[in-house]
Amino acid sequence: MTSHGPLEALVGWFVVLPDDASAAPVGEALRARSVQEISHSSGRPWLLGHWDGAEPTVGAAGTTRIAVLGDHALTARRLTAEAARTRTVNDIDHWATRLPGSFHLVASAGGQVRVQGSVTGLRPVFHARAHGTHMAGDRADVLADLLGAGIDERRLALRLLNSSALHPVTALPVWRGVDAVPGGHCLVIDAQGHGRTLTRWTPPEPVLPMAEGAAALRDALRDAVAARVHGRDLVSCDLGGLDSTSVCCLAAGGPARVIAYTADARDPMGTDADWARRTVAALGTVEHHVIAGDDVPLVYDGLADADDLFDEPCPAVVHRTGWLVVPRAAAERGSHLHLTGFGGDELLAGSPAHLHTLLRRHPGVAWQRVRGFAAQRPWSYRETVRQLRDNSTYDTWLARVADRLTDAPPAENTPTLDWGMPPRMPPWATPDAVTAAREVILDAAATAQPLAATRGQHVELEAMRCTSSMVRQLAQMAGRFGLGIAAPYYDDRVIEAGMAVRAQDRVTPWAYKPLIAEAMHGVVPEASLARHTKDEGSYDVETGLRDHRAGLLALCEDSRLARLGLIDAHTLREVCERPLPPSLQFDALYQTVACEVWLRTLETSAVPS
Secondary structure, three states: OEOOOOHHHOOOEEEEOOOOHHHHHHHHHHHOOOOEEEEOOOOOEEEEEEOOOOOOEEEEEOOEEEEEEEEOOOOHHHHHHHHHOOOOHHHHHHHHOOOOOEEEEEEEEOOEEEEEOOOOOOOOOEEEEEOOEEEEEOOHHHHHHHHOOEEOHHHHHHOOOOOOOOOOHHHOOOEOOOEEOOOOEEEEEOOOOOEEEEEOOOOOOOOEOHHHHHHHHHHHHHHHHHHHHOOOOEEEEEOOOHHHHHHHHHHHOOOOEEEEEEEOOOOOOOOHHHHHHHHHHHHOOOEEEEEOHHHOOOOOOOHHHOOOOOOOOOHHHHHHHHHOHHHHHHHHOOOOEEEOOOOHHHHHOOOOOHHHHHHHHOHHHHHHHHHHHHHHOOOOHHHHHHHHHOOOOHHHHHHHHHHOOOOOOOOOOOOOOOOOOOOOOOOOEOHHHHHHHHHHHHHHHOOOOOOOOOHHHHHHHHHHHHHHHHHHHHHHHHHOOOOEEEOHHHOHHHHHHHHOEOHHHHOOOOOOOHHHHHHOEOOEOHHHHOOOOOOOOHHHHHHHHHHOHHHHHHHHOOOHHHHOOOEOHHHHHHHHOOOOOOOOOHHHHHHHHHHHHHHHHHHHHOOOO
16 A cells, blocks of 8 residues: 555645755655745755645755744744854754744755754654655655655554554654654754754753742743734634633733634533633633534544545544534634644643652652542552552563553553553454564664653653644644644643643642643633633543444444454454443544544545556
8 A cells, every 4th residue: 555646635744855966866756746845055956845825934044044834933034044153954953942833943054954843743754765865754654655655564553552652663654664753853964865863852850849930831831822823813722621721811912813612511511611601701802602512523423534634543533523623613713723722731730650750859748649649549559559669661661561462451540650551452453463563662672762761751741742643633634724723832842841840849639730720820810720620521432432333333344454464353343333341441442443544545545656
């Protein structure tokens, strides 16, 4: 199976080439697709693609070129000034590390090319070698198309895991010959077309006390929102939980008109709409629309109609029609930018895994928090003690995960103090799929390093990586009708501010997201800051599974995953015919549905090579 057909059908993508004659064949192949192009000072192709109306901001001085694509407030004049001061691609660190927003940054200087995205998976960078040269881009399928490469079935098997949070293997592109630049790294291609990845970002030491850290987070989040709202007359935003409420209130303090949307819950226990109305009443300047829960399609609705061209399986496809209700309404209202609270949970909730490190530095505080979490969740006492005493390195933990892929899922009372929650393969995965996944994980474990030195920061960064990858795909869905999706909590500067606060100040069982609550005093109405709950969607999931069972069963017929030998379609059909058993998490079915829908979409969009 090949990659997608005409690249012109894809929404918003780019490829970066080095300033070297060896890149000419790739450049000519792209030029034959009627792409847009920005050249090196030599005239050779540098940045090619389809911008989809979002033109790169470019600065040039002498032989240096700098381009920025994404959410930012940079001007060509500013980039030209920076280009004049740039002699090597490393010089951009002097100013780029302070920029608000979320974007790709591409530089050509001193015969080298540098490409970087975001710390999370929202702005990924992929790379591959073709015709003896390195190339980079923001879509893995575009590079696969240029390589003439097909799907890597071993990597696809990993996408059947019931969780996407397994660094580094679940971030591997599912195309042969294509790799991803790790978050916090950049790709540098030299004058001979050889590429290497370099570290450009590391997590901050969590040393700031609450008051200082909250002020820094408030400034970073305000700058992130301002970078997107600047120059716009109207923006829309989600208004539900505390995270989106904070973003909405920051936007309301700016010059643009703000249109807020709240999707009411079908669950009678849901309270998002009530809290949103209180916030709007206190602000007095926000136009507010509440969408009735019955008007929001349930999970698994419209699977047969999903036709988005993604470069990897998208678990959000199971929520596709329901999630698009608000963006469609915002676009019809005239919005071209929609602000969301995505990323707030991962950054602000405070992972209990921090307690593993805190116990070794501040044991009295740590034991107090451990007892609180253990009573609240509740956690198994024996397993809590085991995880706290365990000092296994990340590579050891990862190898242990590989050995237990078919074990029963961890019990609900399992503590979350380890390097992560061990994922499992679903019962319908074939032995070949399990073997393939295990081999890839064990290969990675031989050299794997965690995303941060401590368990808490690693868990938070990995959660941000896998969730932001899905938000990237949601943005591609909304982009089809002209709406940009912004997620300020995934900005590098916002992440730095949040992670710099001491664990003992932001990880507690007795307060709900204390860091954002402290940071938003004077921004969010005080009554809204008192909220300590969050709506959750299990009610809709169970109903959606029942109402749309026929669509799920249709995916079992002539399953493309079964053709590849990755699942037993008969076993999957038996599971879909009845309510999911308590031992099987909803995520397991989401992941498989995402893979199946994606493979079918490839068939309908691909053309013969």
